[in-house]
Amino acid sequence: MLNRVVLVGRLTKDPELRYTPSGVAVANFTLAVNRPFSNQQGDREADFINCVVWRKPAENVANFLTKGSLAGVDGRVQTRSYDNNEGRRVYVTEIVAESVQFLEPRNSQNNQQNSGSQSNNNYAQGGYAPNQNDNRGQQQGGYKDDPFANDGKPIDISDDDLPF
Amino acid sequence: MLNRVVLVGRLTKDPELRYTPSGVAVANFTLAVNRPFSNQQGDREADFINCVVWRKPAENVANFLTKGSLAGVDGRVQTRSYDNNEGRRVYVTEIVAESVQFLEPRNSQNNQQNSGSQSNNNYAQGGYAPNQNDNRGQQQGGYKDDPFANDGKPIDISDDDLPF
Amino acid sequence: MLNRVVLVGRLTKDPELRYTPSGVAVANFTLAVNRPFSNQQGDREADFINCVVWRKPAENVANFLTKGSLAGVDGRVQTRSYDNNEGRRVYVTEIVAESVQFLEPRNSQNNQQNSGSQSNNNYAQGGYAPNQNDNRGQQQGGYKDDPFANDGKPIDISDDDLPF
Amino acid sequence: MLNRVVLVGRLTKDPELRYTPSGVAVANFTLAVNRPFSNQQGDREADFINCVVWRKPAENVANFLTKGSLAGVDGRVQTRSYDNNEGRRVYVTEIVAESVQFLEPRNSQNNQQNSGSQSNNNYAQGGYAPNQNDNRGQQQGGYKDDPFANDGKPIDISDDDLPF
DNA sequence: TTTT
DNA sequence: TTTT
Numbered sequence: 303m304l305n306r307v308v309l310v311g312r313l314t315k316d317p318e319l320r321y322t323p324s325g326v327a328v329a330n331f332t333l334a335v336n337r338p339f340s341n342q343q344g345d346r347e348a349d350f351i352n353c354v355v356w357r358k359p360a361e362n363v364a365n366f367l368t369k370g371s372l373a374g375v376d377g378r379v380q381t382r383s384y385d386n387n388e389g390r391r392v393y394v395t396e397i398v399a400e401s402v403q404f405l406e407p408r409n410s411q412n413n414q415q416n417s418g419s420q421s422n423n424n425y426a427q428g429g430y431a432p433n434q435n436d437n438r439g440q441q442q443g444g445y446k447d448d449p450f451a452n453d454g455k456p457i458d459i460s461d462d463d464l465p466f
Numbered sequence: 467m468l469n470r471v472v473l474v475g476r477l478t479k480d481p482e483l484r485y486t487p488s489g490v491a492v493a494n495f496t497l498a499v500n501r502p503f504s505n506q507q508g509d510r511e512a513d514f515i516n517c518v519v520w521r522k523p524a525e526n527v528a529n530f531l532t533k534g535s536l537a538g539v540d541g542r543v544q545t546r547s548y549d550n551n552e553g554r555r556v557y558v559t560e561i562v563a564e565s566v567q568f569l570e571p572r573n574s575q576n577n578q579q580n581s582g583s584q585s586n587n588n589y590a591q592g593g594y595a596p597n598q599n600d601n602r603g604q605q606q607g608g609y610k611d612d613p614f615a616n617d618g619k620p621i622d623i624s625d626d627d628l629p630f
Numbered sequence: 631m632l633n634r635v636v637l638v639g640r641l642t643k644d645p646e647l648r649y650t651p652s653g654v655a656v657a658n659f660t661l662a663v664n665r666p667f668s669n670q671q672g673d674r675e676a677d678f679i680n681c682v683v684w685r686k687p688a689e690n691v692a693n694f695l696t697k698g699s700l701a702g703v704d705g706r707v708q709t710r711s712y713d714n715n716e717g718r719r720v721y722v723t724e725i726v727a728e729s730v731q732f733l734e735p736r737n738s739q740n741n742q743q744n745s746g747s748q749s750n751n752n753y754a755q756g757g758y759a760p761n762q763n764d765n766r767g768q769q770q771g772g773y774k775d776d777p778f779a780n781d782g783k784p785i786d787i788s789d790d791d792l793p794f
Numbered sequence: 795m796l797n798r799v800v801l802v803g804r805l806t807k808d809p810e811l812r813y814t815p816s817g818v819a820v821a822n823f824t825l826a827v828n829r830p831f832s833n834q835q836g837d838r839e840a841d842f843i844n845c846v847v848w849r850k851p852a853e854n855v856a857n858f859l860t861k862g863s864l865a866g867v868d869g870r871v872q873t874r875s876y877d878n879n880e881g882r883r884v885y886v887t888e889i890v891a892e893s894v895q896f897l898e899p900r901n902s903q904n905n906q907q908n909s910g911s912q913s914n915n916n917y918a919q920g921g922y923a924p925n926q927n928d929n930r931g932q933q934q935g936g937y938k939d940d941p942f943a944n945d946g947k948p949i950d951i952s953d954d955d956l957p958f
Numbered sequence: 959t960t961t962t
Numbered sequence: 963t964t965t966t
Binding site for chain 3: 468472474502536538565567569571
């Protein structure tokens with residue numbers, strides 16, 4: 303059924319790249335998306351939207367985006383649940399990005415290191431490339447909780463979370 | 467910043483209509499949106515996506531949609547947080563529907579009662595009508611938790627949650 | 631770059647299915663999408679939006695949709711140009727549907743013939759299935775004009791129009 | 795009915811700002827949106843998508859965007875037709891932008907002149923502001939053709955084209 | 959806690 | 963050239 307999300311915002315932190323036991327890359331990041339209207343106190347707020355991206359685009363995200371980078375996401379809303387360490391069921395809504403667009407010019411602020419530049423275009427595209435062969439990274443661990451609460455520690459992401 | 471969501475799915479329950487202390491209508495509902503792919507067990511799963519709608523469209527949703535109704539939503543992803551009754555901060559991601567389209571023909575299943583039909587069109591549109599005058603309903607109470615965990619009991623929705 | 635369109639509307643005519651010389655299916659159809667607002671005469675207008683869909687979903691569209699069917703489209707805006715028979719360049723903007731959702735219950739009006747019903751679901755989904763083997767149909771001809779102006783006559787659609 | 799488009803691309807030319815006889819601002823511009831895939835010759839193509847924006851955002855677009863600016867558009871697909879000067883009916887599909895996001899940092903290339911900077915944010919948002927009072931500009935003329943073929947010459951845009 |  |  304129709305399920306489509308498009309976002310443009312800035313990463314609140316560096317993305318986190320992991321690999322499932324079978325070697326599939328996953329990156330998590332949060333986009334801060336400013337609201338187009340002010341609240342009753344006259345302030346502009348933002349939404350902090352958790353995103354996940356799989357496979358090759360996950361590695362591109364990890365390589366090209368850092369805290370503060372401007373990025374566009376085209377994807378789907380997904381929901382899942384897990385039992386936290388108090389045995390309580392937790393419900394999660396997040397955006398599965400099918401493609402990620404890098405909107406930060408390559409030569410800007412903290413992106414200096416990427417200025418190698420193979421293209422005549424300062425922006426890069428993290429599209430979805432279906433056929434790849436990508437099982438170098440490996441990672442496991444006793445993880446049984448929300449990835450978003452688990453920065454950097456070893457985890458065990460099930461391949462069941464794969465969105466295709 | 468760009469933040470756009472479009473969904474088509476079925477209501478998992480009847481929508482819940484409430485009013486803020488100042489009389490603004492809010493309806494909550496969950497859409498079950500079937501995924502276009504099967505999981506590793508070969509089953510088709512669904513995402514259960516929480517939606518909120520304000521003002522006149524909220525009342526239309528409450529009047530025209532029931533459990534199982536097919537509906538389309540055009541809106542934005544929003545995030546908020548609140549402290550639950552154990553003093554723990556809970557983060558919520560939900561879709562604020564700017565317009566809701568009723569995709570269930572009026573004369574179908576349990577919608578029989580609506581077949582009065584003022585229009586020559588069996589489908590109705592719950593668009594956003596900016597200028598209205600809508601402060602009949604009133605509701606208050608000691609609510610300090612997630613609306614989605616609080617079906618039917620008296621609540622106190624802050625006008626701060628208004629998305630405009 | 632981000633380019634996303636989501637539509638729900640009704641087919642203005644039966645879809646037209648054709649095949650490229652190399653046997654790839656293409657279907658064209660126009661969606662009438664009612665506007666959510668009235669014009670200055672107080673009338674509700676519609677937009678008549680040309681859509682193209684390729685491969686397996688093209689055949690599904692041809693099999694399941696007819697004039698008047700309610701359908702959802704998730705796709706991209708594409709532009710192309712061609713020289714018409716007066717040697718004038720014509721610019722075309724159309725929606726390339728990546729997936730088409732059938733929103734008409736199978737047992738409705740003129741869809742009776744489809745009520746064989748393999749699934750317990752009255753709605754079908756015309757998703758994009760990347761790996762297929764589809765080169766029965768064949769078609770050729772002296773076509774050098776807009777497909778939309780060429781209903782049913784033999785044509786020669788170039789594989790160059792393939793959106794991937 | 796659902797009709798939603800989101801685009802990110804670059805202006806192919808400076809936007810054209812005009813006013814209807816009753817003083818409503820309209821801006822036209824074309825976005826070049828790069829395709830995420832290559833054609834059979836291995837080249838990356840772009841779609842050139844005509845956009846229209848009304849009222850205050852039209853003036854913002856005219857003030858802040860120039861040829862080459864990166865911009866995001868959230869809007870709807872609209873179709874219309876007119877009779878050209880050979881008495882032939884021409885069909886037009888274009889995007890009516892409800893909001894335009896400026897993705898070009900204010901201090902970049904040819905945007906130097908805008909670096910006055912009232913905000914602590916280098917990006918500006920051309921959202922839709924419903925209540926305004928905007929009838930300084932005035933313009934009329936014997937226009938009876940496609941606005942996109944009529945750069946800079948006096949025109950007469952009918953208020954009938956207003957999308958609300 | 960989930961819809962057809 | 964338009965659908966319910």
